[in-house]
Amino acid sequence: MKSKQLLILAGLWFMLLPGSMIQADPLPAGADDRIELSLRSSSAAEYKTTVSISSRKWKKWLSSMEQAGNLPQPAPAYSVLELAAPASNGTRQLYRVYSVESGAYLLELDSRTVYRTPEEMKTDIDRLRQELAARHFGKLLTWTEVDKLMPKGTVLSITDLETGLTFQGQRRAGSAHMDVQPLTKEDTAIMKTIYGGQWSWQRKAVLVKTPSGVVGASMHGMPHGGDGIPGNNFNGHFCIHFAGSITHGSAHSDPAHQAMAQKAAGQLEDYHKSLSPLDTVKLFLVAVNQKDRHLLELLLNTGAETGLAAEWLDDRVLNARPIGEPPAPFRIPEDALEAQFKTRVGISRKGARPQGIWFRWSLSRTTPAGAWFITDIQPEAVIRGN
Template sequence: MRRLLAAFLLVTLLFSVCCAKQPAQAKGKEPITVSVSVSPTSPFHSTLNVRAQHSFVKRLFAAKKVPAFVNPHWVRATLTVKKRQFVYDHDGNLFESNKPLQYLLPTDVHQRIEELVAQVERVHYAKATPWEQVKHTFGRMEYATVIDLETGERFHVQRRAGSRHADVQPLTRTDTQTMKKIYQGKWRWKRRAILVEVNGVYFAASMHGMPHGAGAIAGNDFPGHFCIHFFGSSTHKRKEPDPSHSLMIEKASGSLATTITGATAEELVGYFLTALHEQDNHVLQMTTDGFPLPARLSDVASVRKTEIVIPSDERGPLLSEVHVHLTYFTHDNHERNEEWTFLLRRSTPWDKWRIIAVDL
């Protein structure tokens, strides 16, 4: 259903781009393909094909070029123009995929690319609608479709309970099998960015993959229920939103890069540790400048408790240290209590922070 609706919307977008903003006759125009996904390794894409004026393509190719490398974890969209591959990042920079070149685009060309990418994003992501609104659309006993944004896999659920979030169950044995496939065949508490479709309305959300509590749908082979969180949701034990669910909801709404860009040094370290807890390597790398992560981080199975100490060693406006006391468990279930030091840098006082080193 999501795929059919997305196709319909993309056709509508294509019609509006070609007909409303350009002459109806496409003769002499050049094909452009714009594709968006939630991460560089995600096989699930939304794609828009348009035809642009030859003058637009000419100005794009004629733009001044400077040596530069794209951060592969900061990619917002990919473009194909006359069989040439480009990458558009979250800072609004355009790079040629197969060459270390950045294109310094004229303002009108950059604005057009931004418009096209935003059109695809409106189809690929959904709004982070507050739970207080969502629960009236996704009421108890209502049905919904869950779409995993990394894989594109989808399955059907029914909301059975939950006041601070939605307690749901897969409808059938096939739906349970699909959900378990998303979690690589093993039930886990790890959060995932998802879209939830209810009667044609899409919401950005987050789910975990662990059956627990009671279940009431016969024959679905799901021993209990699982939880779906929306913007402003909380767990049964806490009134504040769960950081991991909040992170995944931002991914599902397409706003994570904007949030990371505006984060303080301490907040950025918090995002790093949340991503580490969820074993989300893409988000981990989004918080850094691309340096190789310490190999010992791969031993971390879950982060249980963190306490960030306000930086006491701010080396001017461009460098900062953040010290963190944390408790975590390894994959062989050993508990560790350690202090880590994060070194962060930004290019200018108004630029975004980036983690450049982690001392374990």
């Protein structure tokens, strides 16, 4: 089955789910008065979950919005909420929805005009966002729980959170995470499409269907190791990690897999808030190696920093990894809002020898309970070339 057909079928399936239509004070039949609220994991994701709203109050709220000038503060886009509504000229207008403590705001994507919604609308937006998140993301289960739910030999349904493409795989082995193989050559073809036609070690957030519901997980796309399903055109197995799983070689958790499992469970914001400044920098380097623009720009916290993001996402940067720990232990007071320290990073670039470079990292957060964001990165002297 072609990928386009799979996406269409997936969309139809979600439209049939209970709760996909929110109705109150129905509008009379006639013109296209649909109001749709959709949730995606990132602005680049094709896969989305949508509710259709048929309500007089929503139409009234939209007509009474006031222009607000600018968004009140940068809003970290852990996921993307969008609203499509009928416009006065008969077309449909698309808005990006931001709900912050001070209120809810709609950014009209065509004109970049910002509107503030009535307070009652913010309450509905927050409620519907929670409902959408419960349907769009998976549960956050630990490896110990998943290991019991899906023993070796279990056939899995695996959905990529970005494209929405779904394929079948079988758990073949793995004691600390799952070693999985696509079930058929058709499943292999779908998996390869998810990776743009080339096998890759890149970690991707995925949804894995289990007997007790859908679970957030992370997979890579590189065939390796043992092979056990003949005729599936997949020479080896690939790995799926869950919260708390570890690698078989190092017996340590893989930061990239853990971040993607949290993302697939809709817990990326809470995960980010749990990180220390040093762990935030390590996650940043994971995003560089993964070429994960969403995660990298999230840690920078503003679209205005796209120049810095582009510098680190440059294709000439092949790898960036931390070397050792900071030169001296440092403690950040619990109520601190700023942090600064140096770490050594090994960087490999196309056409150049690997280098070990010291970087000074500056981070900040808005409240003691908030997440740390990187505000500045300054390189210092090159230590050595390998």
